[in-house]
Amino acid sequence: SYDLTQPSSVSVSPGQTARITCSGSVVTNQYARWFRQKPGQAPVVVIFKDNERPSGIPERFSASTSGSTVTLTISGAQFEDEADYYCYSATGDNRGIFGGGTKLTVL
Amino acid sequence: EVQLMESGGGLVQPGGSLRLSCAASGFTFRTYWMTWVRQAPGAGLEWVANIAPLGDVSYYADSVMGRFIISKDSAKDSLYLQMNSLRGDDTAVYYCARWHFWTPDHWGRGTLVTVSA
Numbered sequence: 001s002y003d004l005t006q007p008s009s010v011s012v013s014p015g016q017t018a019r020i021t022c023s024g025s026v027v028t029n030q031y032a033r034w035f036r037q038k039p040g041q042a043p044v045v046v047i048f049k050d051n052e053r054p055s056g057i058p059e060r061f062s063a064s065t066s067g068s069t070v071t072l073t074i075s076g077a078q079f080e081d082e083a084d085y086y087c088y089s090a091t092g093d094n095r096g097i098f099g100g101g102t103k104l105t106v107l
Numbered sequence: 108e109v110q111l112m113e114s115g116g117g118l119v120q121p122g123g124s125l126r127l128s129c130a131a132s133g134f135t136f137r138t139y140w141m142t143w144v145r146q147a148p149g150a151g152l153e154w155v156a157n158i159a160p161l162g163d164v165s166y167y168a169d170s171v172m173g174r175f176i177i178s179k180d181s182a183k184d185s186l187y188l189q190m191n192s193l194r195g196d197d198t199a200v201y202y203c204a205r206w207h208f209w210t211p212d213h214w215g216r217g218t219l220v221t222v223s224a
Binding site: 031033035037042043044045048049054084086088090093094095096097098099100101 | 140142144151152153154157159164166168202206208209210211212214215216217
């Protein structure tokens, strides 16, 4: 079975760069996505296909891939970025898988 | 504007059944894959099932295979999840989402299913 591994938590000071990693055998640049979820809300995609940002997602959000690890980078993190972040990948057989989630704290 | 609204959640006893619905609007429902994702209390996201645009092909997570059935009615722009033989670990908020470029790109607000005696 497939598995995506994320750190459970990441902390960063406001204005600093936050990096959240996601590792797994199915992770590729083609299929990797990132979601943000704030308490009591549905997840929202922040990185779409080909590292695109949906409308309304700030430029400070970006993603990169190295081998079987994708990294979400938030350059100049803001208090409003504090949330749970999930990586996601399609598995190539019309299924999907999420990472365990990373709680980002901005303090 | 893409909108998705789930309904049908509630309290059900272990071994019972429940049918969730998701009303879609703002896009051509019949041409999209759709998906269900769930989130247990205090836990992460779990992909549950996908269904092809015509409703003729579907895929399931191992945890629900043989118990859940995903379906869609394009005449009603509606997605469904029939859940049978429910267990305590099925307790979760269930989200429906549009699946676009292999991604759940638009989500509903979710509906809570609680399995408890």
